[in-house]
Amino acid sequence: MNVQTIVCDVCGNEKQCIPYEAETGDVICENCLQICYVVAMKDKKSNRYFSVGIKGTYEEGEILAKQLINDFGTFEDYKIEKIMMTKHFIEATTSGRTITEISPRELKKHLKDGGKSICLLDIREDFEVEKDLIPGAVHIPIQRIPARIHELDRKKEYIIICTAGYRALYICEFLQENGYKVKTLKGGMLGWKGLGFVVPLAVSTMKAASKLRGRKKDDLL
Numbered sequence: 001m002n003v004q005t006i007v008c009d010v011c012g013n014e015k016q017c018i019p020y021e022a023e024t025g026d027v028i029c030e031n032c033l034q035i036c037y038v039v040a041m042k043d044k045k046s047n048r049y050f051s052v053g054i055k056g057t058y059e060e061g062e063i064l065a066k067q068l069i070n071d072f073g074t075f076e077d078y079k080i081e082k083i084m085m086t087k088h089f090i091e092a093t094t095s096g097r098t099i100t101e102i103s104p105r106e107l108k109k110h111l112k113d114g115g116k117s118i119c120l121l122d123i124r125e126d127f128e129v130e131k132d133l134i135p136g137a138v139h140i141p142i143q144r145i146p147a148r149i150h151e152l153d154r155k156k157e158y159i160i161i162c163t164a165g166y167r168a169l170y171i172c173e174f175l176q177e178n179g180y181k182v183k184t185l186k187g188g189m190l191g192w193k194g195l196g197f198v199v200p201l202a203v204s205t206m207k208a209a210s211k212l213r214g215r216k217k218d219d220l221l
């Protein structure tokens with residue numbers, strides 16, 4: 001690609017640079033460019049794709065895909081696609097995103113201070129919680145949540161816990177749509193134990209990106 005004179009759609013500056021076209025259709029300069037990867041996981045039973053996005057590298061995308069295959073046990077395949085986004089689009093969708101995280105450090109401090117008004121909800125499988133349930137956490141395996149949702153209290157705030165923080169995002173969206181106050185534990189139990197494999201996640205961004213690329217929202221688990 002050649003260097004051209006462009007007016008960047010994001011920063012508005014006139015620049016001599018290689019123009020990039022973002023997923024949003026904006027022509028942008030290199031300063032406003034954010035390379036992302038969409039990791040699309042194929043579910044064995046439904047053949048549907050569950051997509052998450054990362055701001056990291058292709059290799060981090062692969063690590064994430066393998067971890068998701070391990071965590072869920074229901075994915076048979078994955079695809080990783082590079083996409084160009086504008087930095088401001090990522091910031092807008094991730095900072096304004098409806099699901100908030102609590103870091104392990106913040107949670108520990110909160111629990112030390114008495115942990116008023118919050119409730120820990122661990123959504124991992126029975127065999128996963130046998131050895132390391134956080135004291136005081138309620139355990140409801142992920143697939144039992146819809147049937148047992150009435151056990152949850154809309155006045156409380158739930159911190160949703162899984163292994164690495166991905167399953168929790170899915171359940172957070174579900175609970176939020178049903179009127180519950182929720183946060184995810186950033187990095188899940190791995191983060192809690194200080195093993196934090198933390199990938200900047202931008203699920204909502206990637207949902208938007210998938211939409212832009214013409215996928216139906218229903219294709220996303």
Ligand SMILES: [Zn+2]
Pocket residue numbers: 008009010011012013028029030031032
């Ligand atoms: Zn720019």
